[in-house]
Amino acid sequence: MQNNSKKRWIVRIRKIILYAWPFILSLFVFLSIKFSIRNPPLIEHYYSKGIYPAIAKFLSFFSNIVPFSLWDVFWVLIILLIISGLILVLFKKIKPGWYILKTLQLLALFYSFFYIVWGYNYFRPKIEKRIGWQMPKTDSMIFRPILDSIIKQTNSNYISIALSDYSKIDTLVEESYRKNSAELGINYPNGRRRPKTMLFSSFYGELGLNGYFGPFFNEIHVNYYLLPLDYPFVLAHEKAHQFGITSEAEANFVAFVICIKSEDQRLKYSGYLSLLLYFLKDASHMKDYKEYFNKIDMRVISDFRFRQKYYQGLENKSLSKMQSAAYNSYLKVNNIEKGVKNYNQVVSLVISWYYNSNLNRIDYQVNQIIPGVLIRVDFHIGFKVEPKINLYFKEVLEDMTASGEIKLESTFDSLKKHSMPADFKYILIDRIMPNDYKLSGLENVTLALHRLSRLLCISDVKALQLDSTNTIEERVPITIDQPVERRISRLR
Numbered sequence: 001m002q003n004n005s006k007k008r009w010i011v012r013i014r015k016i017i018l019y020a021w022p023f024i025l026s027l028f029v030f031l032s033i034k035f036s037i038r039n040p041p042l043i044e045h046y047y048s049k050g051i052y053p054a055i056a057k058f059l060s061f062f063s064n065i066v067p068f069s070l071w072d073v074f075w076v077l078i079i080l081l082i083i084s085g086l087i088l089v090l091f092k093k094i095k096p097g098w099y100i101l102k103t104l105q106l107l108a109l110f111y112s113f114f115y116i117v118w119g120y121n122y123f124r125p126k127i128e129k130r131i132g133w134q135m136p137k138t139d140s141m142i143f144r145p146i147l148d149s150i151i152k153q154t155n156s157n158y159i160s161i162a163l164s165d166y167s168k169i170d171t172l173v174e175e176s177y178r179k180n181s182a183e184l185g186i187n188y189p190n191g192r193r194r195p196k197t198m199l200f201s202s203f204y205g206e207l208g209l210n211g212y213f214g215p216f217f218n219e220i221h222v223n224y225y226l227l228p229l230d231y232p233f234v235l236a237h238e239k240a241h242q243f244g245i246t247s248e249a250e251a252n253f254v255a256f257v258i259c260i261k262s263e264d265q266r267l268k269y270s271g272y273l274s275l276l277l278y279f280l281k282d283a284s285h286m287k288d289y290k291e292y293f294n295k296i297d298m299r300v301i302s303d304f305r306f307r308q309k310y311y312q313g314l315e316n317k318s319l320s321k322m323q324s325a326a327y328n329s330y331l332k333v334n335n336i337e338k339g340v341k342n343y344n345q346v347v348s349l350v351i352s353w354y355y356n357s358n359l360n361r362i363d364y365q366v367n368q369i370i371p372g373v374l375i376r377v378d379f380h381i382g383f384k385v386e387p388k389i390n391l392y393f394k395e396v397l398e399d400m401t402a403s404g405e406i407k408l409e410s411t412f413d414s415l416k417k418h419s420m421p422a423d424f425k426y427i428l429i430d431r432i433m434p435n436d437y438k439l440s441g442l443e444n445v446t447l448a449l450h451r452l453s454r455l456l457c458i459s460d461v462k463a464l465q466l467d468s469t470n471t472i473e474e475r476v477p478i479t480i481d482q483p484v485e486r487r488i489s490r491l492r
């Protein structure tokens with residue numbers, strides 16, 4: 001008797017497990033997410049750098065063989081399955097309870113599977129922590145020169161991109177990922193990436209979607225109606241998702257670096273243009289916004305206008321708003337506090353990148369003002385590099401002599417005969433404010449503070465580590481155009 005009831009219990013427990021396992025699994029995933037949010041370094045170590053690359057390699061190996069989107073076909077089949085189940089319920093062919101149970105089981109499985117094959121990447125540390133950046137405060141002092149530089153680069157890289165360039169662009173994007181993966185903390189090659197066209201491009205166009213990553217089959221998708229000028233950037237963005245970068249800001253940032261670090265002008269233009277749009281959005285509240293906007297090349301502006309009109313034509317406003325609201329809550333649930341505004345956070349990432357790459361910068365630029373006679377050399381020395389100008393200047397001279405741009409022999413004929421080397425003197429130009437000008441109270445306070453700081457700080461000769469035996473400090477007055485209120489009069 002006892003044996004029988006034991007058996008019955010075992011059968012009952014088995015039945016429960018058989019029905020409940022998808023829910024148990026999803027409960028486990030749910031709890032592990034709560035744990036992951038608090039432990040990003042563990043996720044980085046075990047999931048993003050351990051399990052995920054293996055999953056990506058495995059899944060993309062299969063999806064890479066199929067030329068069409070498995071993700072899209074999969075969802076069509078699931079929706080058809082749910083609808084046909086509903087029809088069978090209506091015709092009383094299957095029990096409603098059973099149908100609801102199966103549907104819920106399916107949803108629980110999708111939920112768990114999504115996180116297991118990709119979604120845990122949402123809980124890895126932010127990119128600045130992964131790469132080890134210092135994050136500067138984003139202020140206009142840093143923002144303006146970077147905006148200026150992006151405008152210049154967009155203008156100078158202007159090019160028109162053709163549809164026929166697509167397969168070449170894919171190769172170039174891959175090439176750039178291979179070269180720059182170390183700097184971006186990306187695990188290359190991480191499987192295969194075959195760009196696929198969305199099955200319902202025009203519907204996704206109405207939603208305002210240019211591309212997406214399908215995690216179940218590790219596939220990247222690009223909208224068929226995407227404009228060629230956006231293709232390199234969007235492709236690089238979707239590839240970033242495949243590399244386990246979930247945040248939209250980070251994917252935008254990675255796409256930007258991948259595009260501009262390529263030698264190819266099509267990639268550069270697409271990268272700068274896309275970023276310029278994000279920067280202009282942030283700059284639109286600035287008083288001198290127009291001044292910046294006017295610096296943009298007319299051809300680039302006409303690309304902007306065409307682009308805006310084109311996508312507005314594709315978009316269905318209410319559908320796109322719904323999509324945006326849904327994605328907004330989805331991102332917020334997944335640890336992206338800013339929701340869809342996260343796309344625009346690329347601006348602060350790019351600023352940090354400029355800032356951090358400048359910290360260790362040590363390079364120079366030569367400008368021949370009067371060729372061979374007056375040459376301007378600009379040193380770009382980061383905060384973290386010792387400013388040994390004396391030493392670097394010698395290196396610049398070596399470079400320029402080697403390239404034949406200058407000769408280090410004395411220019412005086414009498415000395416040239418004996419091939420005497422030229423001697424060098426450093427002249428530091430010290431700008432002095434003469435007492436001839438009427439300054440406002442605030443300006444006078446600023447100047448007083450400046451004088452005080454000069455007393456307290458080390459001299460420029462020491463700061464630039466120049467050789468004090470051959471340095472001359474020359475004082476040059478600052479001249480200001482000021483109206484003369486009262487002239488001195490001559491007595492007769």
Ligand SMILES: [Zn+2]
Pocket residue numbers: 237238241248251
């Ligand atoms: Zn994205």
